[in-house]
Amino acid sequence: MFLVRLLHIKKMGKYVYKILTLVIYKCINHFEIILGGVEMARKTRLMQQVEERYRxxxxxxxxxxxxxxxLSATAAELEVSKATLGxxxxxxxxxVRRVALAPGETLEVKRAS
Structure with a gap:
């Protein structure tokens, strides 16, 4: 739907089309930076207090x-709600992923350096 409208706008003129595609690209790129974790998330006062408590x-x-x-036990130990932890x-x-293991199967977690 969005692309169809963009194609209709293309008929309005190359200049308008170029401006709109540039704006759309910048918006998408901005959201990728925010959601992709490239920018450091600002920590709340409670988050900082928990970090200080556990060092x-x-x-x-x-x-x-x-x-x-x-999840539930972690939230209880940190003295925050499950919603806050989420x-x-x-x-x-x-x-956080949930994995089902058959009897005798194990799971190994590797941390990327």
Whole structure:
């Protein structure tokens, strides 16, 4: 739908088309930077307090705690709600995946250096 409208705009003239495509490209690029985690997420006061209490950055602390204890227990231990913990994970770009393992199967997590 969006591309169809863009093609209709192309008929209006090359100059208008070039301006609109440039604006659209800049908007898409801006959102990729924000969502892709290229820019450092600004941490809230509560996030900073938790980092000070555990003397670790949340980017390292949260995955370790969640892998060991699970989401609910981690939220309880950090004394935050599960919704807040979920928001932090989203804000910091930390992906949480659920994996089903058959008996005897193991899972290995490798950290990219």
């Amino acid at each position: 670790q950055p949340l980017e390292r602390l949260l995955p370790e705690m969640i892998n060991e204890n699970g 928001y932090w994970l989203l804000k910091l770009g930390i992906n």
